[in-house]
Amino acid sequence: MLAVSLLVCATCWSVSSGEGSYMARALRLMSETPLIDGHNDLPWQLRKQFNNQLDKVDLNTLETTHTNIPKIKTGRLGAQFWSAYVPCESQYKDAIRQTLEQIDVIHRVCQKYPNTFMLATSSQDIVEAFSHNKTASLIGVEGGHSIDSSLGTLRTLYHLGVRYMTLTHSCNTPWADNWLVDTGSEPSQHNGLSPFGKNETGGIVMVNFYNDYVTCSHKATLANVADHFDHIRKVAGAGIIGFGGDYDGVARLPEGLEDVSKVPHLVAELLRRGWSDLEVKATLGNNLLRVLKRAEEIRDSLSKLSPDDVPIPYDEVKNSCRTGDAYSNSGAFPSLSITALFLTLPLQTLILLSAP
Template identity: 45%
Template sequence: MERGRLILIIVGITILLVAIVVAIAVPVSLNNKSKRDSDLARQYMREVPLIDGHNDLPWQLVIYEDNDLSRIDLNQRPTFNVTHTDIPRLREGLVGAQFWAAYTYCTSQYKDAVVHAIAQIDVIKRMVQEYPEVFEFVTTAQGIRDAFENGKIASLIGVEGGHNIDNSFAVLRAFYDLGTRYMTITHSCNTPWADNWKEDFEPEDQHNGLSEFGKDVIREMNRLGMLVDLSHVSVDTMNDALDVTEAPVIFSHTSAYALCNHYRNAPDSVLRRVKENKGIVMVNFYTLYINCPPNNVTADPSYATLAQVADHMDHIKEVCGWECVGFGSDYDGIDTAPEGLEDASTFPALVTELIQRQWTEEEIKGALGNNFLRVFEEAEQVSRDLKANGMKPKVATLPRDEPDEANNVCRTYMYGTSFY
């Protein structure tokens, strides 16, 4: 009897000791794995540039500092506003290339949008020149690679909103000559030739997508080698652009409608077409575009998590293919960012999450930058081919009465030698 009790005690002690060892060992093992994954993420990011498709820091500069760079030092965290971006955080986030947005309000349309857009292009270029040890202004896919090899953050310009060209192919070409390498076809307003995303829930049926002039804008962008950005446009505009373009398109900061039914996101029907087009969807971090129905029926749209952003990347990968996925944070253009992705320093955490979701090295390096570089190089090749085949610059103009006289009170029109 005593011997039996002793055996039971020994067995109990053994089980307890095993439980203690497991309780200690499992978290240590998980922590070790997490560290290995984090280290691997950083390794990948040192081998391939993380290309972020959209950052609105230039808008913060004009709103709070009137584009006067002497008032700020980007080597420190800006004090003029709660921002997501500065040089230390870009470096900590291992950002390899950044598209800086040249954005202007829709209210400038038909008035002085061109002036404001050029001012934003100017402040981006001056910002890059102010910190030559950090930034390098580039305009090509190879330029991104070269800057990355030199330890610089490749800096590119995307003009946000087709209203900024003021219905002028001449302005579009001038923007390209100034270094613009994508244009978002609309912002949150229609142009006289393209419908924005609000048409999908507040329809005015102005164009049902792109007008004929709008289709010519896409063709001219193809000829120039300027990327067609379909963030902010209506689904009809997405489809019309995909019908017309000869080059791959981008969504510089857009997420998946199937996971969050906000009209700024891309539906699966469009994602499947982007796969055929061999374009790219660079996932937006804005909480309102990440955490909403149908997958989050009771969700608070002012709150989202890093894991939910990864869910969007997973979904786009599933529907559009891993070659279709990219990063498009929209930092400093959003007022709420996901937990875990609070600012530009946090990109490695998202890459670590993808590793933990069993994304392969090729898939992760694709999302980091290789997918975008492929798209950019293809657009460059389409431009060369179109020019070699004799395509000439577009010179069409819109009639004076489009969209209406009330919106044209700030304009003059020239026909021959007469001004009206």
């Protein structure tokens, strides 16, 4: 009986020791390469819970969100794209105003907690923030409805620090169909993208952690998320993968990934599954840095070109909430695609956040 007990204990120690070695390795890699997460909705929670009144919240002690400063530190979050999200119901109404307010609150969070966050607008900023043990804070706009089909608005958002915009959220825009079209619950208007909306490839797939996307059910585990990483690596290689957790933007998260502090456990799981250090570093942040640097290179090469100022045809956007004064002498599609704009005075790169 004693021998059996000793054998069982030795087995338990071996398993625990093995898991510990993967975690130690994960933390080492995360100390060398910044974990760059592509999507966090903490700004939306600040709007919902506090109406963006930062004097009424302390991110050091906040416990009603998936994200706070202690969780960020434990999760080794090197860089975060904070989402400037506004609901689809705001389209054609006050979407731009609300989006500007969300961009403003991201700036103010960085100003309120300068020892934790550093506003970042470039790949170099991410590297610099990481070297100072701060979380590089970038801005992403969640949904094309936030620009009201205006390239001038897009350029303005870029100047305010925005570095990506997803084409849609859960509503069609006048130039792109949203994901609900694929479910059959909404009709297609553009067969994907209109001529105004067409983009080139070469981005990065940042895996969403939302249970309903991971398993198509209310329940999911860390292992299920790791399965998605494995699938993308098998299909397209580790060179296009990133993290896009969607913390504070979803109602359910996998067991083992309940908040931002748990992400190192996912990194350890990838290592346990045989991912190399090089592949893990690529997925942590090097893939995103590569894409962002390339976009910056193209931006600089096109910097002498004039931005496109031909609006989308009024027939494509007219509705009861929109005036048509600016369209009196226009009507042609833009001569440059929106991709060219993204790269000229751009939101640098279009990074689509999705599960495979």
